[in-house]
Amino acid sequence: MIHSALTHAPIDAAELLARVGHDEDGAAILFLGTVRNHADDRPVTGITYEAYEEMASPVLAEIAAEAAEILGSDRLAVVHRIGELEVGEHAVAIAASSPHRAQAYEASRYVIEEIKKRLPVWKKEHYADGRDAWVQGTKPGATGSGTGTAAATAEGRR
Amino acid sequence: MSVQALFFAAYRDLLGTRALSVDLPEGATVADLVATLRSRGAPFSALPLEPAVAVNRAYAFPSETLQPGDEVAFIPPVAGG
Numbered sequence: 364m365i366h367s368a369l370t371h372a373p374i375d376a377a378e379l380l381a382r383v384g385h386d387e388d389g390a391a392i393l394f395l396g397t398v399r400n401h402a403d404d405r406p407v408t409g410i411t412y413e414a415y416e417e418m419a420s421p422v423l424a425e426i427a428a429e430a431a432e433i434l435g436s437d438r439l440a441v442v443h444r445i446g447e448l449e450v451g452e453h454a455v456a457i458a459a460s461s462p463h464r465a466q467a468y469e470a471s472r473y474v475i476e477e478i479k480k481r482l483p484v485w486k487k488e489h490y491a492d493g494r495d496a497w498v499q500g501t502k503p504g505a506t507g508s509g510t511g512t513a514a515a516t517a518e519g520r521r
Numbered sequence: 522m523s524v525q526a527l528f529f530a531a532y533r534d535l536l537g538t539r540a541l542s543v544d545l546p547e548g549a550t551v552a553d554l555v556a557t558l559r560s561r562g563a564p565f566s567a568l569p570l571e572p573a574v575a576v577n578r579a580y581a582f583p584s585e586t587l588q589p590g591d592e593v594a595f596i597p598p599v600a601g602g
Contacts, residue, residue: 396602412601413530415594418578419601443601455602475602483575483594484601485530497531500598503573505580 366440367427369420374444374453383438383460390464394471396455398448402498406491409449410498415483416445426477434461434470441474443484454486522547522589524554531597532572535564545587551576552583554593568595 366382380393398410423443431439440458448454457474461467478484481503489495526541533539545554551574558565573596574581580596587593 414601415527415529415575415578415596418575418594421578478601479599481580481599482601483529483596483599485597486600487530497534497597498600500600502598503580503596505582505585 365424365427365431365437366442367420367423368442369414369416369423369445370442371444371446374442374456376453376456379440379442379456380458382440383458385436385438385460387462388438388460388467389462390467391458391460392464392467392471394455394457394475395453396475398450398452398454400450402488402490407450407488408491409447409489410454411447411487411489411495412443412445412454413485413487414443414445419443419483422482423478426474426482429477430459430470430473433473434459434466436461439470439474441478443478443482445484522549522587524587524589524591524593526554526558527592527594529594529597532568532595535567537564549587550583551581551585551587551593554587555583572596573598 376395384391401407427439427441431437438460443455457471459467459470480501486498487495488498523542523544526543528536528539559568575594575596576585577592
C-alpha cells in the first residue's frame with residue numbers, strides 16, 4: 364500500500380522500510396535526506412522546515428502515486444518531516460521495493476526530485492554565527508494538468 | 522468579493538502576516554490579486570511580479586479567475602527534502 368505523510372515527529376526509517384517489500388521483490392531501498400552541518404562553506408546548526416500542510420499532504424500523495432506508476436507496484440512509502448531539525452536528523456525518507464533494482468531506484472529518485480520541484484515546503488537554515496536564512500528554492504507552478512512544475516526559476520536568497 | 526490570501530515562509534516574513542482578506546472586483550484573476558497587493562506599497566511591492574500561487578490548494582496560472590471565498594496561497598520557491 365502506498366504511504367505518504369508529513370510528520371512533526373522524528374522519522375523512524377526502519378518503520379518506513381518495513382512498509383515495503385514482498386516475496387516477489389529482490390530489491391528494497393531506503394533514501395534518507397539528512398540535515399548536514401554546512402551550506403557551502405558555512406557551518407549550519409539546524410534547519411527549520413515549514414509546510415503549507417493542507418496542500419503539501421495531497422501533493423506528496425500525488426507524487427507518491429506517480430512514483431508507484433514508475434515502480435509498477437504500490438510498495439512505496441515517503442514521509443517528510445516538518446519543524447525544527449538538528450544536524451543529523453532525517454528530513455525526508457523514501458522506501459521502495461521492486462522485483463529488480465532499477466524500478467526501485469528510479470521511483471525513489473522521482474519522489475525526491477519532485478519534492479524539490481513542487482512540494483510546498485520551505486527550509487530556514489540556522490548558522491553557527493546565529494544568523495538564519497530561507498534556502499533558495501525552485502519556483503513551482505501550474506502546468507496543463509493543473510499540477511506539477513513550470514520553469515525552475517530560482518529567486519534570490521533573502 | 523473577498524478572497525483569503527495566505528503567505529508562507531519568506532513571504533510571511535516579508536509582509537509580517539500569514540493571512541489577509543482581500544476585496545476584489547467580481548471576475549478578478551490571480552494576476553489581479555497580485556497587482557492589487559503590490560500596489561499597496563512597501564512591503565507588498567516587494568512581492569514578485571509573478572509569484573507561484575495556489576488556489577484552493579492547487580497550483581494556478583496567473584490568468585485563473587477567482588471566486589468569492591477562494592483560498593489563494595502565495596508560494597515562495599519551494600525547498601523541501
